[in-house]
Amino acid sequence: MMALVDRALALNPSFARGWYSSGVLRRWAGQPEVAVEHVETALRLSPRARVGTSLATLGSAYFISRRFDEAVRKLVLAIQEDPSFPDSYRYLAVCYAHMGRLDEARAILQQLKGISSVVAPRSTMFQNPEHRELFLSGVRLAAGEGT
Numbered sequence: 001m002m003a004l005v006d007r008a009l010a011l012n013p014s015f016a017r018g019w020y021s022s023g024v025l026r027r028w029a030g031q032p033e034v035a036v037e038h039v040e041t042a043l044r045l046s047p048r049a050r051v052g053t054s055l056a057t058l059g060s061a062y063f064i065s066r067r068f069d070e071a072v073r074k075l076v077l078a079i080q081e082d083p084s085f086p087d088s089y090r091y092l093a094v095c096y097a098h099m100g101r102l103d104e105a106r107a108i109l110q111q112l113k114g115i116s117s118v119v120a121p122r123s124t125m126f127q128n129p130e131h132r133e134l135f136l137s138g139v140r141l142a143a144g145e146g147t
Helices: 002-011 016-028 032-045 054-064 068-081 086-098 102-115 129-142
Strands: none
Touching: 002 016, 016 032, 016 054, 032 054, 054 068, 054 086, 054 129, 068 086, 086 102, 086 129, 102 129
């Protein structure tokens, strides 16, 4: 899929949805810095017509880069923008947990449970085992299970 998106962007470098899609794919592939760059490009190209869940994607990329403060800022905005998107809550909870802000992490998990019965989705969403473990350890911390 990355090759197809790269080809589309080579043909049309102003294709905001292509940059966003590339960012999502790069984040899934464990390339968070490239993901941030590509999603930010999409936002610059289409600042008013948001493409996808850009803020949540940025927040998750910052999270797996261990840039928790930046992740929290984006994820709070993502929740304000779309309070029904569960991934924003998941990543915000695990960010708070890794930052030692356990009360806030638990409060976000409670909010998540109000919109989704799934706290931790399938861990296959991470290609990099270190990123998967970072996420799952955050879930355990937020749920009060320790590491």
